[in-house]
Amino acid sequence: MKTKALLILIIAASVFAGCKKEKDSGTVTINLKYSVDGVLLEFDTMKYNNQAGNHYSVTRLEYYLSNITFYKSDGSFFKTDLIQYVNARTSSTNQMVFNDIPNGNYTGITFNIGIDSAHNYTYSLPTTTENNNMLWPEPMGGGYHFMKLEGYFEDAGSTPGFATHIGTNHCLVNINHPENFSVKGNDNNLTLTMNINEWYKNPETYDFNTDGGYSMGNMMAMMKIVRNGSDVFNQ
Amino acid sequence: MKIKNNYLYVMSVFVALIVLLFACKKKDSDPQGNDWGPYKPTPYQINVPVGFPEPVIPEFNKMTVEGVSLGRYLYYDPILSSNGLSCNSCHIRSLSFSKQLFVTLAGETKSIPPHVNLAWNPDFNWTGSEPVLDNLCLGDFEPEFFNTNKDSLFYRLSKSTMYPEKFYKAFGIKDINQLSYDELKQKIVYAISQFMRSMVSGNSKYNNFIHHTAMMTPSEIRGFNIFFTEKGDCFHCHGGDLTTDNSFHNTGLDANPTSFNMGRYNYTGNPNDIGKFSTPTLINIELTAPYMHDGRFQTLEEVIEFYNSGVHNTSPNIDPIMTKPGKEYGLGLTPMEKADLLNFLKTFTDTSFINNPEYFNPL
Structure with a gap:
């Protein structure tokens, strides 16, 4: 009798254990960081040099990330619908947490710096102070600034400002970031580091003196920055 | 007879006790005995205009x-x-x-x-010295x-x-x-x-225009286009429905700011804040002369002329937006463009705000 009861208990326990569902997704947290050619970015300090030889500082960096998509090694992908406002000076905006990322081996992430045309129209985003400050004026096409990158540079003894802003649908930056990681029902942390100097080189050198320190309303200047921007997170 | 007397006595005591009980019942009242009823305040809901962010209520x-x-x-x-x-x-x-x-x-x-x-x-405050x-x-x-x-x-x-x-x-x-x-x-x-x-205030002609519920005159629209393009480039600090980015900037008022003109630096002690002031709202700007933190400009015409030709480009921490190439010598606005900009600035006036009975003197 005693043996029988023990047997039933073992069977019940086995069934219970067998029913325990393996978690089929995990959490991926992306942390955003900033550097200039490998050195962590320090705001308000005139100590950086870009490829054109401009000696410069950074005072403002705000942008949007969107269409963040996780690619598996088998070619399948998981797309998110987050449109993330990022202010490099505000730590809370530099972390994105994605729950329910399916288990699997991942080889990369793609995303946009900016907002795709389906969402890039005035007041499409919640009317927060940050979003409203990023509005791209209607007379210039409407929607939102995709990025504001500002600072000062030295120019023949003076220090004028530069404001490399991009916006309008032509200026969406496509990022393809290779990154191998596995999700197995667990928490994963990824760090993406933006190299500020990449905006001003590769494939084209951007010179504040000749290309203009102010890109808004200057499509040629903006497109140069956009083309350079595709690998800002890969260096 | 004795029973009747006893009965009356007991009843009297009972009535007296009841009277005493009611007399002693503490009212929800002040020391003077005023009865104001239960403390039950009614939540106040701000009527948030379209396009506005959620307000900051502590x-x-x-x-x-x-x-x-x-x-x-x-x-x-x-x-x-x-x-x-x-x-x-x-x-x-x-x-x-x-x-x-x-x-x-x-x-x-x-x-x-x-x-x-x-x-x-x-x-x-102009320097952001009070966050609450x-x-x-x-x-x-x-x-x-x-x-x-x-x-x-x-x-x-x-x-x-x-x-x-x-x-x-x-x-x-x-x-x-x-x-x-x-x-x-x-x-x-x-x-x-x-x-x-x-x-x-969310009912100025400007607010209604950007939400497509009001028309502007051709001159106001021309002014709007100066304000909201790189020609005037006012929008980077004064955009959106609130017409302020709620931030701090040096727009080049002084080549070498001293004392109060050093702005936010006087509060933070950070040299990067020298010359920076809080971006003021432009709502009802027509009614709030004189202008700038120290009232140095008496009229909006003077303000426009300052941005057109008077900006000190070498002022420390001058906002990067203020020193764009090709505008080193000012915005180069024609007299007509200045008049258009002035007409546009007056669309920020919200008379329904200043005439709202809810804000009148109740005394």
């Missing part, structure tokens, strides 16, 4: 109908001062709750900011402003025919005299802050 001073009402009375009442001044003395409704200038005891001349859409401001609206007015009890007499304030408020009840209904305070002076001042300022947060 947990410690949630708005109530009774709190806003008390604040409105106090805003207009010289009962807070010993010199006849009230908030309204320097914040006049017809001037969008502003006034021309104020000279501090230190001799600094300051332009008085209007009280409009303050529920959306993250910090206050609910503390902003605490300094007004000082000799420089109200020169408030503590005893007189307690006496006059507690003897008033309306304030004891209003304090009770707004904050549940049954006896003002039980508060410390600091507690009383804080409650006064909380109420005034609630009233100020209720002062919302």
